[in-house]
């Protein structure tokens with residue numbers, strides 16, 4: 001295997017991006033970071049990471065995965081940071097993590113797709129979403145060309161003000177993320193189907209007396225609220241009014257990394 005792409009995804013945007021990138025490359029394997037034996041496959045000739053931006057940086061579980069992954073000394077490294085328009089310092093952070101291990105992040109692309117951060121609202125109008133999908137398709141084709149040719153490209157980043165302000169917030173929240181599930185609740189549409197239990201990337205949800213309970217080791221991927229078939233899961237007070245989102249070309253079955261091998 002020449003190339004392995006590790007992905008992490010809550011609502012499928014990163015999985016869709018990783019698949020599209022893989023289509024543009026030869027001899028490539030997609031591995032969910034959450035699959036039990038994923039760490040065993042880090043010794044490919046080229047290694048890529050595709051993940052969402054969370055709180056203007058790399059999500060906690062992605063940091064933890066990459067820290068544990070062993071990589072060859074001169075491996076070709078690349079990444080797609082999938083976000084809703086504010087990539088900030090995410091890819092610079094990844095470049096720094098790699099530099100700390102004596103490795104080089106050769107290419108880091110920001111891919112903008114509809115937002116899954118439902119506490120701040122829905123994914124936006126369909127027309128705007130379509131523009132984002134089209135824009136992402138051309139950007140990923142550009143990335144595949146660069147990565148396939150094993151070339152270097154500038155690491156993408158947000159404006160300076162964004163990197164200064166939001167890096168502070170990222171650092172402040174990093175150790176608190178697991179507790180942020182205290183605002184989840186389920187309304188009376190819940191029929192105890194158990195999809196939230198299955199889809200939770202952190203195995204953080206259990207059903208007690210037919211209702212989901214969050215056990216405070218949350219990763220804030222928001223898969224539970226976004227994939228609930230009854231739209232019964234809520235976060236805080238405003239989400240009953242907000243539209244749910246997952247990538248239209250990603251199915252619930254695709255999202256079960258511990259069950260499905262891609």
Ligand SMILES: Cc1cc2nc3c(=O)[nH]c(=O)nc-3n(C[C@H](O)[C@H](O)[C@H](O)COP(=O)(O)O)c2cc1C
Pocket residue numbers: 008009010011012013014015051052053054055056057082083084085086087113114115116117220221222
């Ligand atoms: C907890 C959380 C924090 C987020 N923070 C950011 C952010 O700082 N900047 C941004 O542009 N998008 C942010 N988003 C939006 C996601 O990065 C974006 O919707 C992404 O496409 C989701 O990818 P996924 O479907 O693979 O999980 C955040 C989403 C979540 C759930």
